[in-house]
Amino acid sequence: MKNAVMLFTSVCIYSATIAQDQPKFMAGGNISFSSQKYNSLTDNQTINLTVRPTGGIMLNETIAVGLSVGLGHSKYKNQDPFSGGLTERTSTQYTFAPYLRIHKNITEQFKFYVQPETGFAFISQDGGSSKQREFYLGTNIGLLYFVSQRLSLEVSLADIAYINMWSVGSDFKNERFLISYSLTDPKLGVRYYF
Numbered sequence: 001m002k003n004a005v006m007l008f009t010s011v012c013i014y015s016a017t018i019a020q021d022q023p024k025f026m027a028g029g030n031i032s033f034s035s036q037k038y039n040s041l042t043d044n045q046t047i048n049l050t051v052r053p054t055g056g057i058m059l060n061e062t063i064a065v066g067l068s069v070g071l072g073h074s075k076y077k078n079q080d081p082f083s084g085g086l087t088e089r090t091s092t093q094y095t096f097a098p099y100l101r102i103h104k105n106i107t108e109q110f111k112f113y114v115q116p117e118t119g120f121a122f123i124s125q126d127g128g129s130s131k132q133r134e135f136y137l138g139t140n141i142g143l144l145y146f147v148s149q150r151l152s153l154e155v156s157l158a159d160i161a162y163i164n165m166w167s168v169g170s171d172f173k174n175e176r177f178l179i180s181y182s183l184t185d186p187k188l189g190v191r192y193y194f
Helices: 002-021
Strands: 025-039 043-058 063-079 086-105 110-125 130-146 151-167 173-181 187-193
Touching: 025 063, 043 086, 063 110
Parallel strands: none
Antiparallel strands: 025 043, 025 187, 043 063, 063 086, 086 110, 110 130, 130 151, 151 173, 151 187
16 A cells, blocks of 8 residues: 555656646747838838737647737828928737647757737727728748747748738728748747746
8 A cells, every 4th residue: 555655646746747847838929119210301200119928828749829919009200391291190009819839840949830820900090080900810930949948039930921901981901912031130039938
């Protein structure tokens, strides 16, 4: 009986140790800031700030599902070259994007990933005077490297997307298909697994 209890305790401790070695959740995201000033005939300026945290659940070692929630704010200043009048516009965007992520081992620490996702955005311009909606369906392709068991560095190499945007209360519609591949300007990221 004493040996059975010790065997059962050993199996439980070993199982708990293995369960702790396999992370179940992941968190990451991105922050983006850009400022552009240009002078053609007049002074113009654009400022963009976007915060987009992501979280997910690892279903197994290679597949995860998750959600990305974003908030973006843009401010545009444009001076009319003829009248000299200054036009200022602001835009706020809320984004919700569920995703599926599939990892493929290249080595134990170095992995290839494909991340199909769909998203929906609510865009409000000039304090709500103009409202737009955006539907997104796409795939992100990249590489990640585990610097430790809980932390990975990522590089996004390519995007393929269909984007459909429309205005609420008007006939404005815009459909785009995007294929983006860049080794000279990749998107970098960090993910924490726990």
